[in-house]
Amino acid sequence: MTRYLEVVRSFARKDFLIAWSYRGTFIVGAIGTFYQLLIFRFVSKLIGGGKLIGTPDEYFRFVVVGIILTGVLRAATSAAAANARRDQVEGTLEVLAAQPMPVALLALGWSAWPVCEALVDGLLTLVIAIPLGFTQVSPNWVPLVASLLLSVLVFLAIGFAAAAVVVASQQGGQLPALIAAGLTLLSGAFFPLAVFPAWLRTIADLSPLTYALRALRASTLPGSGSAGVVHDLAIVGGSAVLLLPLSVLCLTLALQRARTTGRLASF
Amino acid sequence: MFLRARSAPRTARSASFQGLRATSLTRSFGGRTVLDGLELACPAGQLSVVLGENGAGKTTLLRIFATVLYPDRGTATVDGFDVVRDGAQVRARVGVALVNERSLFWRLSGRDNLRLFAATSGVPGRLRDSHLAEVIGELDLGDIADQRVANLSAGQRQRLILARAAVARPPVLLLDEPLRGLDQKGIDRVLEFLAAQSQRGTTVLVVAPLVQELSEVADHLWELHEGRLRDISATAPRALAR
Numbered sequence: 300m301t302r303y304l305e306v307v308r309s310f311a312r313k314d315f316l317i318a319w320s321y322r323g324t325f326i327v328g329a330i331g332t333f334y335q336l337l338i339f340r341f342v343s344k345l346i347g348g349g350k351l352i353g354t355p356d357e358y359f360r361f362v363v364v365g366i367i368l369t370g371v372l373r374a375a376t377s378a379a380a381a382n383a384r385r386d387q388v389e390g391t392l393e394v395l396a397a398q399p400m401p402v403a404l405l406a407l408g409w410s411a412w413p414v415c416e417a418l419v420d421g422l423l424t425l426v427i428a429i430p431l432g433f434t435q436v437s438p439n440w441v442p443l444v445a446s447l448l449l450s451v452l453v454f455l456a457i458g459f460a461a462a463a464v465v466v467a468s469q470q471g472g473q474l475p476a477l478i479a480a481g482l483t484l485l486s487g488a489f490f491p492l493a494v495f496p497a498w499l500r501t502i503a504d505l506s507p508l509t510y511a512l513r514a515l516r517a518s519t520l521p522g523s524g525s526a527g528v529v530h531d532l533a534i535v536g537g538s539a540v541l542l543l544p545l546s547v548l549c550l551t552l553a554l555q556r557a558r559t560t561g562r563l564a565s566f
Numbered sequence: 567m568f569l570r571a572r573s574a575p576r577t578a579r580s581a582s583f584q585g586l587r588a589t590s591l592t593r594s595f596g597g598r599t600v601l602d603g604l605e606l607a608c609p610a611g612q613l614s615v616v617l618g619e620n621g622a623g624k625t626t627l628l629r630i631f632a633t634v635l636y637p638d639r640g641t642a643t644v645d646g647f648d649v650v651r652d653g654a655q656v657r658a659r660v661g662v663a664l665v666n667e668r669s670l671f672w673r674l675s676g677r678d679n680l681r682l683f684a685a686t687s688g689v690p691g692r693l694r695d696s697h698l699a700e701v702i703g704e705l706d707l708g709d710i711a712d713q714r715v716a717n718l719s720a721g722q723r724q725r726l727i728l729a730r731a732a733v734a735r736p737p738v739l740l741l742d743e744p745l746r747g748l749d750q751k752g753i754d755r756v757l758e759f760l761a762a763q764s765q766r767g768t769t770v771l772v773v774a775p776l777v778q779e780l781s782e783v784a785d786h787l788w789e790l791h792e793g794r795l796r797d798i799s800a801t802a803p804r805a806l807a808r
Contacts, residue, residue, distance in 0.1 A: 309685035320673045390668030397632045398686040399657040558636045
């Protein structure tokens with residue numbers, strides 16, 4: 300296990316060093332987060348007070364949790380596919396495929412830094428959100444950490460499957476963004492699901508992000524109700540257990556296909 | 567489950583090491599047959615060189631042994647392990663340097679590239695620095711190891727790619743045109759590196775265009791032509807001396 304952690308850490312270090320060599324993007328990202336929070340702070344003043352959403356402060360707290368988790372969702376679903384595509388185009392995929400490491404480790408390596416960065420961004424979002432009104436929260440740490448961890452696992456599974464499409468077809472780099480946007484829309488990241496028509500709520504019930512968001516809010520925000528947290532976490536965890544091996548299998552088959560067609564080294 | 571099933575650390579050399587073998591190896595691209603029933607046996611612990619013109623199929627042969635390309639027909643084995651069926655076992659035994667300077671991470675330093683691939687090759691953390699120091703010394707990369715790859719010359723990148731292949735001290739090295747882009751000093755350094763590998767008992771398969779220098783250090787020499795190998799060891803001084 301130590302060896303696997305070493306490999307994942309080495310990939311994370313590599314991606315951090317590459318990201319740090321373009322360090323201006325860190326500052327731009329922080330400014331972007333501030334703007335996004337400011338927009339929702341003002342929007343909350345417009346729509347607060349209704350039966351569905353509560354007071355302006357309640358809506359702002361609701362949406363801050365949504366922003367943080369969708370940030371993690373975007374990172375975890377897109378990282379493996381983006382790095383697979385980058386390695387294809389830059390010419391490093393073939394030599395990585397020749398390394399004596401399991402496919403799951405390669406996929407985790409591709410995802411490690413982007414997910415860590417998204418979690419740090421989430422913390423930064425909290426820090427920026429507090430003076431803007433993200434107050435009176437009552438974190439329940441065990442379910443909160445469990446929600447985040449299980450959510451990351453489910454999102455990674457989606458990301459690994461997207462990477463399989465990229466490796467097999469040499470395209471599909473935009474697929475994770477499309478999936479993340481769809482899940483964000485359907486899962487009540489920025490508005491409560493109660494505004495959906497009944498048929499759309501049924502579809503929302505199929506999204507693991509719906510349960511992840513509900514569990515995270517229940518373990519963070521006052522008045523969200525913590526009764527269903529275990530149920531929601533069980534669904535998120537069950538999805539992870541089901542989807543992770545499937546997605547690794549997809550990536551394994553995609554790499555085998557690339558070895559057969561000779562496309563590991565071409566783009 | 568997947569982590570455990572597919573992982574294997576680099577395997578050390580041993581007296582029972584079986585070398586490389588190809589039997590009826592065939593591979594085509596777009597209707598053009600590049601390898602056509604090729605037969606090859608590279609004895610363990612020796613330096614085998616396959617020479618050939620551009621497009622003869624040399625890199626294809628190397629890619630098959632590196633498990634990054636599957637043959638259409640026939641078999642290729644490393645230490646008795648089949649490149650298709652036992653890919654993980656084969657990858658645990660080979661270090662590969664393909665002609666592709668873009669296979670390095672250009673925004674990282676040479677040392678950071680080596681550090682990453684030492685980890686992916688299974689070199690334990692406590693041994694990583696000593697492994698890095700060894701290959702950096704052997705390939706005379708000390709002055710440039712901490713520079714970004716993007717700032718290196720083609721010849722320096724070529725030596726870095728060789729260092730990356732050898733950093734885990736694998737029992738098999740697969741080297742694609744190792745003298746490409748090198749000046750005379752670099753050529754001498756790489757030939758010394760190959761000789762050192764040979765002394766350690768590493769099984770080395772080199773593919774290259776018709777390069778005189780490699781003929782002089784080879785234990786076995788073949789020419790790849792029209793998808794098949796012809797033994798030309800008689801033209802190699804070292805092979806003749808055996």
